[in-house]
Amino acid sequence: MHTTMTSLLAADSPAVMTPTTPHLRIEAVTKCFGTFTALDNISLAINEGEFVCFLGPSGCGKTTLLRTIAGLTQQTSGTLIQRDKDISRLPTQARDFGIVFQSYALFPNLTVFNNIAYGLRNRRDDRARIDKRVAELLALVNLTGSEDKYPAALSGGQQQRVALARALATEPGLLLLDEPLSALDARVRGHLRSQIKALQARLGVTTIMVTHDQEEALTMADRIVVMNHGVIEQVGTPAQIYHQPASAFVASFIGSMNFLEVTAQGNNRALLGTTPCACLPHTLKLGQAAQLAIRPEAVALSREAGALKGEVVGIEFLGPFQRVTLRLTEADQTIIADVPSRDSSDLDLFVGQMLSIHLPAEAARLYPAGSSQQ
Structure with missing residues (x-):
């Protein structure tokens, strides 16, 4: 996953351009289950044609938010506006969306054709239009010729493509994806991930996907909404989320991150043991206990003398790079x-080696001590 992230999220990669017209506005939405607050005053605008991922650990509120948008869960308070229409209290069937669930939720007793045609028939479209639309969708998801098969005869990836075609059949303004790839094996998941993203871009349909898989979010989304404990921690492009995490939680949840115990010194300095370290500007008080966060790929090693030293205690070969664990002499x-594999020969790495x-x-970013443990 590391190589995928770093190759896709080069620091100087341009931000994804998205339209600025909101398709959906979520305004101060709160959802309580008894004394438990699942969503706490959530506000968010999702642009027309945008692909947005709700990302976070289990129990963070992302699925509850998706279900609230769909009308499957009623918010305790707050407003939902879709294309300038207040849908806050509309029943599910009156809302303009298609949804794909993790479990596919296909009708096992209906053929592929009839599964896809289900919503069109409920809308009372004529037979010629239904036939044409189903044929178009089967071609779109590369399942032409599977019209008469039943779901049990299809692979997991094929079933999910049928579910996607069914969700798109009525040409909804909003496509909701509830962890659509989590039930698939890694190879199929990676292939279908690229297919869904390409299809969404081709159709231009506004899409919200719930996932706990950071790689899915980083590779598919125009913007990522990182959630934790029912609140939004950060909203940004994949590159912004990865390179500029707004909190220690985001920094720890997205990708690999080192957290070092330090003491804040000035507005862009920290003290690691007795060694001063430069970092990005921060607002922590002088002498405040802090965590210095830095990505493993940003840490540079050298055999030459330096202020900060460490002993190599572990080396893992991971193909394009070697992951080196060092114990600091300062603390x-x-x-x-x-370390990129092409550079590792210069270091002549071995366990027990002392390196700068x-x-x-x-x-290097500074956060309050303990704030990554949320």
Whole structure:
């Protein structure tokens, strides 16, 4: 996953351009189940034609938010506006969306054709239009010729494509995807991921996908909404979320991250043991206990003398890079550095080796101590 992230999220990669007209406005939405608050005053605008991922750990509120948009769960308070229409209290069947569930939810007693045609028949479209539309959708999801098969005769990936075609059949303004790939094996998941993204871009349908898989979110989304404990931690492009995490939680949840115990010093300095380290500007108080966060790929190792040193205690070969674990001589802490395999011969890496460690200021962020444990 590391190589996928870093190759896709180069620091100087351009931000994804999306339209600025909101398709959906979520305004101060709260959902309580008894004394438990699943959604706490959520506000968010989703643009026309945008692909947005709700990302977060189990129990963070992302599925509850998706179900609230669909009308499957009624919010305790707050407003939902879709294309300037208040849908806050509309029943599910009166809302303009198609949905794909993790479990596919196909009708096992209906053929592929009839599964896809289901919504069109409920809308009382004529037979010629239904035939044409189903044929178009089967071609769109590369399942032409499967019209007469039943779901049990299809693979998991094929069933999910049928579910996607069914969701798109009535040409909804909004497509909702509830962890649509989590039940598939890794190879099929990766293939279908690219297919869904290409299809969404081709159709231009506004799409919201719930996932707990950070790689899915990073590779598919125009914007990611990171959630935790019923609140939004950060909204941004994949590159912004990865390179500029707004909180220690986001930094720890997305990708691999080192957290070092330090003491804040000035507005762009920290003290690691007795060694001063430069970092991005921060607002922590002088002497405040803090965590210095830095990605493993940003940590530079050298055999030359340096202020910060560490002993190599572990080396993992991971193809394009080697993951090196070092114990700092300054403190009883470890740090991980990802060294490109092409550069590892220069270091002549071995366990027990002493190396200098450089932490680039532009890649080091300071957060309050303990804030990554949420």
